[in-house]
Amino acid sequence: MYVAVKGGETAIANAHAWLDEARRGDPSVPELTTDQVAGQLTLAVDRAMSEGSLYDPGLGALAVKQARGDGIEAAFLLRAYRTTLPRFAASLPVDTGAMAVRRRVSATYKDLPGGQVLGPTFDYTHRLLDFALAAEGYAPARSEEAEPGEDAAFPRVTGLLAGEGLMAPEVASDEEPADVTRTPTTYPATRALRLQRLARGDEGFLLGMAYSTQRGYGNSHPFVGELRQGSVAVSIVPEELGFPIEIGEIEVTECEMVNQFKGSRSEPPQFTRGYGLTFGRLERRAMSMALVDRALRAEELGEDATAPAQNEEFVLNHSDNIEATGFLEHLKLPHYVDFQSELESVRAMRAQVEAERAAAPQAFKEAAE
Amino acid sequence: MEGTQERQRADDAERRRWMGILARSNAAAIEARLAEAPALPSHTRLRGPETGLVMVRGRAGGDGAPFNLGEMTVTRCAVRLADGTVGHAYQAGRDARAAELAAALDAALQDPARRPALMASVVEPLAAAQTEAREREARRAAATRVRFLAMETTR
Numbered sequence: 001m002y003v004a005v006k007g008g009e010t011a012i013a014n015a016h017a018w019l020d021e022a023r024r025g026d027p028s029v030p031e032l033t034t035d036q037v038a039g040q041l042t043l044a045v046d047r048a049m050s051e052g053s054l055y056d057p058g059l060g061a062l063a064v065k066q067a068r069g070d071g072i073e074a075a076f077l078l079r080a081y082r083t084t085l086p087r088f089a090a091s092l093p094v095d096t097g098a099m100a101v102r103r104r105v106s107a108t109y110k111d112l113p114g115g116q117v118l119g120p121t122f123d124y125t126h127r128l129l130d131f132a133l134a135a136e137g138y139a140p141a142r143s144e145e146a147e148p149g150e151d152a153a154f155p156r157v158t159g160l161l162a163g164e165g166l167m168a169p170e171v172a173s174d175e176e177p178a179d180v181t182r183t184p185t186t187y188p189a190t191r192a193l194r195l196q197r198l199a200r201g202d203e204g205f206l207l208g209m210a211y212s213t214q215r216g217y218g219n220s221h222p223f224v225g226e227l228r229q230g231s232v233a234v235s236i237v238p239e240e241l242g243f244p245i246e247i248g249e250i251e252v253t254e255c256e257m258v259n260q261f262k263g264s265r266s267e268p269p270q271f272t273r274g275y276g277l278t279f280g281r282l283e284r285r286a287m288s289m290a291l292v293d294r295a296l297r298a299e300e301l302g303e304d305a306t307a308p309a310q311n312e313e314f315v316l317n318h319s320d321n322i323e324a325t326g327f328l329e330h331l332k333l334p335h336y337v338d339f340q341s342e343l344e345s346v347r348a349m350r351a352q353v354e355a356e357r358a359a360a361p362q363a364f365k366e367a368a369e
Numbered sequence: 370m371e372g373t374q375e376r377q378r379a380d381d382a383e384r385r386r387w388m389g390i391l392a393r394s395n396a397a398a399i400e401a402r403l404a405e406a407p408a409l410p411s412h413t414r415l416r417g418p419e420t421g422l423v424m425v426r427g428r429a430g431g432d433g434a435p436f437n438l439g440e441m442t443v444t445r446c447a448v449r450l451a452d453g454t455v456g457h458a459y460q461a462g463r464d465a466r467a468a469e470l471a472a473a474l475d476a477a478l479q480d481p482a483r484r485p486a487l488m489a490s491v492v493e494p495l496a497a498a499q500t501e502a503r504e505r506e507a508r509r510a511a512a513t514r515v516r517f518l519a520m521e522t523t524r
Contacts, residue, residue: 055441082422082440090424093435100503102510118513145508156431170433177436191429192436199438236423241457243381246389247443248461277427277438
């Protein structure tokens, strides 16, 4: 059956005009600039950049503003924008060990080289609404400064365990990693592909999956070996130069989760790593990613993979909020033809059932005689 | 021959340094320094400035096999001076003016006659400002370093 789906242009144009006006809000209130969004709603921008898989704080701020603060819509805008740009190069792997550290904590060692550096954290705040922020003329506290002294370097915590032979080493390799933006995911996935998909995955999904492993679905007992946040230099080797150059710095957060490993026939008991790395200052995201990465290594480490977080097809196929929202939200679009056929089918089934019911007493009577 | 190669490597290292410093500078900062510097030679654009993407990579566990973390915007430019010297720039972000200025500076800095004045008036002041910003962040971080005083006195 043909059902017209043309039309509605005026309605759509008017709806978008209203959206534009609604996004602006009360015109007597000053308009939000993208600089204000980038500078003051930093973590919303960081999340949009992470899930949009495109680092550019200015574009991230524009996306957050255009999306009226909706994180998934903002990430969607960034994903769409990136498709308009050519890719010049892939970077050399960033050296997070050389990070200019703003925050670095370890839950496994109290006294470690470099120490526990809290940075600008929400931790230890009382989570009481601060009404002073809502008042006009609010003057923020001033940050203090201290000489870093000899604690200026921050060696990796996992390196301390590796020095004792108690940390399973990572595979030393420069293998070209799989790229989900270029080739569709096939299973079993490589760890590189898993990490890329987790790095751009939905934070809420990653958090839920990570939480499930803590609550017993996947049985892990993780420690935050190290959580560090700061900026790292990004380098590329342009073909025309033939040597590496730095193209700038990006803000990242890295988490190394340490999990006990009972050992296997070939490996002695030791610790293993789950790894999280994300654009921006999103430590909940980096921690969640690290827990899910570790859970997804179950098969590789010879553990029983029975929990949802250990099932890579389940996790990776459902972690992308752009894919998920696209499939979910398409349900709003006209399904008139589909639904007409469903209607026909339900009417036909119903007619059949009614006919059978009408015939049934007769059949009963006949059987009784 | 070996001496030539070593000199080439030293030149590359110096060039890498100024390219890295310029890549961290926006157009306003570069222009402010250029106002105090000898005029740059005129250049023609060979390519760009044009904005594209670089896929940023990390390593599993921080030191393992590479993986793709996500992309970033980058703007590149290549210019040529009248004497044929080619300058390149790759800058994080979308600042086309900064990329063109950086490419023009990269070309001019390759001329040993121009280099000392441009290093002194443009590159070194930009480097100093970047170092100062980095050190300030390190000092702010140091002020949030936890001192376990109670543990030390009760030990």
